[in-house]
Amino acid sequence: MxxxxxxxxxxxxxxxxxxxxxxxxxxxxxxxxxxxxxxxxxxxxxxxxxxxxxxxxxxxxxxxxxxxxxxxxxxxxxxxxRDVLHDNIVNIFKKLKKDNKIIGIVSNSMRRTIKLYFDKYEINVDFIFSKDDADCQKYKDEYWQVLIKKHHLNPKECLVIGDHQHDDVTMPKKFGFKTMLIKNPHELKNILKN
Ligand SMILES: [Mg+2]
Structure with missing residues (x-):
């Protein structure tokens, strides 16, 4: 892939x-x-x-x-x-960056909330796309349309990883994204196999 x-x-x-x-x-x-x-x-x-x-x-x-x-x-x-970041995330992100991959966050949360966690763990990603950017949540088509346009994405070259069947799989698939459903955070390490 x-x-x-x-x-x-x-x-x-x-x-x-x-x-x-x-x-x-x-x-x-x-x-x-x-x-x-x-x-x-x-x-x-x-x-x-x-x-x-x-x-x-x-x-x-x-x-x-x-x-x-x-x-x-x-x-x-x-x-x-509180320790809130799931295990392995820092290492997975490091490995992806080493391989020159782009990392984005695609979330229904508020941008300010996401930044609080990233500041605590000193995590840097290429971009954060929140519901503030889309002005709606993932269950709406507009969310994905705005995301694609704003970050000039080719969905075929992107993998969406998430825990929600509809929001993180069904919706992005509709727009041509590859997807991976995570039922347990430990499964995140499988990303590196792609
Ligand atoms: Mg989720």
Whole structure:
């Protein structure tokens, strides 16, 4: 397989999202205290949807409520004390760079969030494409169209790696990308076999 560009999903592919379980209640408590509202009721009212773990995305909720600074204050503290990067990522990225490959991050997360993790682990990639860049998430065609255009990609030469069947496989395939579904972070090392 002649892959030039490796496009990694972020949550649950590169990082362990248990960190969001840890901050879930503290964030809800913070919203309750600041705005004197029931945060879960508000999330429902705003039309936010729950993730596969039956939780709302507290980052999205805080963005809607104008509490992003408060959100990042809590998240940043947790990122500092918690080991969140899956094993081997640093080595895999180093090896890919040595082979002159391009590494991109293709994520539904906010750019600022991704950068926080990369700063902690001193990781450099060629580009980060977040939902802020696409103005939508991966389940929409526009996400992939904007990605291809912005980074001048030839999908046939790109491998999308992620943990979500629809977002990381079905959608990119539709646009001609090669894909690899990761069910367990240990499978990431298989990338180097390509
Ligand atoms: Mg993911």
């Amino acid at each position: 002649n892959v030039k560009t490796y496009l990694f999903d972020f949550d649950d592919t590169l990082i362990d999202t248990k960190i969001y379980v840890e901050i879930y209640q503290p964030i809800l408590d913070m919203i309750k205290e600041k705005l004197k509202i029931d945060p879960l009721e508000k999330a429902k009212e705003l039309g936010l949807t729950k993730n596969k773990f039956a939780r709302y995305d507290t980052g999205d909720l805080c963005a809607e409520l104008g509490l992003l600074e408060e959100y990042y204050e809590i998240l940043e503290k947790e990122i500092k004390i």
